[in-house]
Amino acid sequence: MRCALAFVVALLAPASAQAYCRTTTSARQPDPTMCPSQGSPIAWTTGCTGIRINPAVAAPGISPAQFRLAVSESVRSWQTVICDATTRAAPSFELVLLADTADLAGYEDAQANTNVVTFRATWGDDEFHDPNAAAITVVTFGSRTGAILDADTEFNLRARYPFSFDGGPGTTDVRTVATHEFGHTQGLAHSPDRSAVMWYTAGQGERRRTPNADDVAGLCAVYPPDRAVRCDPDLRAQTLMGGGAACGASHGTAHGALFVTGVALALAAGLRARRRFVATARRS
Ligand SMILES: [Zn+2]
Secondary structure (H helix, E strand, C coil): CHHHHHHHHHHHCCCCCCCCCECECCCCCCCCCCCCCCCCECECCCCEEEEEECCCCCCCCCCHHHHHHHHHHHHHHHHCCCCCCCCCCCCCCEEEECCCCCCCCCCCCCCCCCEEEEEECCCCCCCCCCCCEEEEEEEEEECCCCEEEEEEEEEECCCCCCEECCCCCCCEEHHHHHHHHHHHHCCECCCCCCCCCCCCEEECCCCCCCCCHHHHHHHHHHCCCCCCCCCCCCCCCCCCCCCCCCCEEEEEEEEEEEEECCEECCHHHHCCCCCEEECCCCCC
């Protein structure tokens, strides 16, 4: 009986069934085509989180209304993921697009933070802001619990190719990049699946706007439908609690748009995930 069961499982689980990767507390994915081998997976512990656009900086050729539409559609592409085709069960987590904000990207301990989405005309000079990256998402999480506390997505207006709303030739499709970055927001790392939204790079004029089967499997693994959680889209102030050396790690991933006719020009631009300690905490 055991042999028969094993045979069935083998039939149902081909070798290529799982490619997706989860970001872990190690905050490292040295090779974007291989899953992190160390640390525990990170995830939101709530049933949803809200993101807000800071429209203070606009991209040439993309109106604020178009950017909001692109972000909204990217969010929706994750919201409409179904984990079980039979029961139509959805993941137990949802991104929600809230009203605009004037808040800046960053994390402040013991304060109510905001998941910010914004263009940046100037690019930070810290370890997360790879100048070759089209965008980055910096995810802050408790290093002991793996609970995500904040996630900010920044689009680099100094990137090599301009952003566009339609993903035309010679441009970077803003919606493709947003969908990818929101995968990071939800705890996914780069996938070895080249057709996945979470593949680490995108070519000029390439549109990869909808999570594929691998991305769906990843989101459903992080947030299985049967998880009993409450939706609270606002980030509450969280403080360092208890004794010991509780600390947080901040993780950044960069999405490079450096593919030209299928040739990777700069693999290093695909990922920026060094560990950094900040004055933050595990959840209370
Ligand atoms: Zn990425």
